[in-house]
Amino acid sequence: MPDPDFRFIESFEGGKKTAKEKLDDLRKQIEELAPVVAPAAAPAAAPPAAPPAAPPAAPPAAPAESPEDKTKRETAIGRADDLKRRIPEIVEQVASRYKTARVPSEYEALKSALDARLNALNKTDISVLRTQIDQLKRDVSVAPAGPLHPKFEAAKAAVDAARADPTEAEVKDEMTPQEVALREQADAGMGFLKGTKWLFDLWINFQPVIKMFQKMKCMGDKACAQKVDEDAKALHDQFDAIHGTRDLRERFAKALKSHGLTVRQGNNDELALVRFKELEAKNPTMSRDAIVMAAATEYLKLAREAGKTTVTLYGILHGQKAAPSNTESLQREVPYEIKFGNDPKDKYPVHAKGDAIIIGGKTYKLKATGTGVIGKDLKFSQLDITKKPGVPPGTPDTYNLTVSISSHGMLGDKIVHSETLDGNVAVKQFLDDVKGKKIAYDVQETKVFGMAKGDAYRIEVA
């Protein structure tokens, strides 16, 4: 019977996949989504569920859907969706017309015929399921502020708890020379355009007109017109490289729209852009949209905590929030000391096989599968400490522990504790030792901005 005041997330036990690992699996699969292929999903060992209209038995494994069948299916679904949208409007229009000009019985007869058709459509298995999925879509969109899935919540809380807000100076100190150069270059660009956003907007808005007049001057000369196009593109690229905030805002707006958040233009959009470029430099293997998605997802919880509905790029990329961090209350009692990494002189020593965890004077050796870097050669877990809901701050004996994987990080990611999946023995031993005891952690700032796949890191918890 687990100690009720020190419960572990079930996924940790028995070497199952952890919450963060699942979260990362999810992200990875999302990233791999494009281009989406839609083969019949592999029927895993899922519990059978009766269809709404209860076909007698599960059909034999369906062959892969041909492009023609896919088009046919999607066309039918699209047409049905369109009908569902149009019919209420049409019925309303006709009802309105009949109220004044037509014989009610005529209207009733037509409406009955239409209702019967609609009813027949709605009774098909596919339509029933489409209606359910549409309803769920509306529910999710209308009520985005509900509690997250506990596993995602735990994984996100891990990031939050470990999150710190390094000052600009601290970040800069930890940047590589290339990053410093990039930052300075971006800063210079911002300086050039600072206070001249109207110029940029003017240029963007009038660009098509300017281009049209330039082309008119070419008098039908194709080479001339082509050069106009090329010059315009080069100029646009140049502007966008320096001042790509509009594009960024739109991307974030798109990512956050369905969650009820509006991204507005802010006074510090340029600074946010600088921060975003740093993130991009730190995550060279991630697409811009993937980084946006990660940062937006990361920010969503903060926005909810703060009750925000309108946000700025700066707020998103600097993790502004109103609610205090859980870390604050965790820093009060420090009975244990945990250190990772063999060589404390290393800036970001790679956590590897044989690394020691020191807990309260006892040393535990990690059993890793090899040596390497996060998400590449080794799989790392994250030990997270989150407060049990409803427990007031400063009661450190009531935390839940979860272990989760971080294959790549997001904005502000800090790894609190790491362990390999194969090294669960050490973590379990650690958990056994601390179970039921008062425990608190002070996460030392790692100064790693936007932990990324391939980053090496050093964490100290003391």
Added chain:
Amino acid sequence: MPIDLNRLISLVKGSKLLMDDERKEWLAKMETMSEPQLKKLSDILERAEKVNWTQELPKYEAAVQATEGAVAQFESTLASPPSHA
């Protein structure tokens, strides 16, 4: 029973109930959905897996076509002058 997220992702990616843009939409939303919502999504897609699409799709298409016919009749009535004014 806890949700098998990998199974759910696999369902979203492969379900015939969804269009391609909807797959992306659901995968993006998934992280911020509550457990009951994820369960509901999973249930719906599991049911869709059990549908015999070879048999059901023609029925669905026929029903769509018939409804479109009824809608067209309705619309033409709307456009025509009243028979009893």
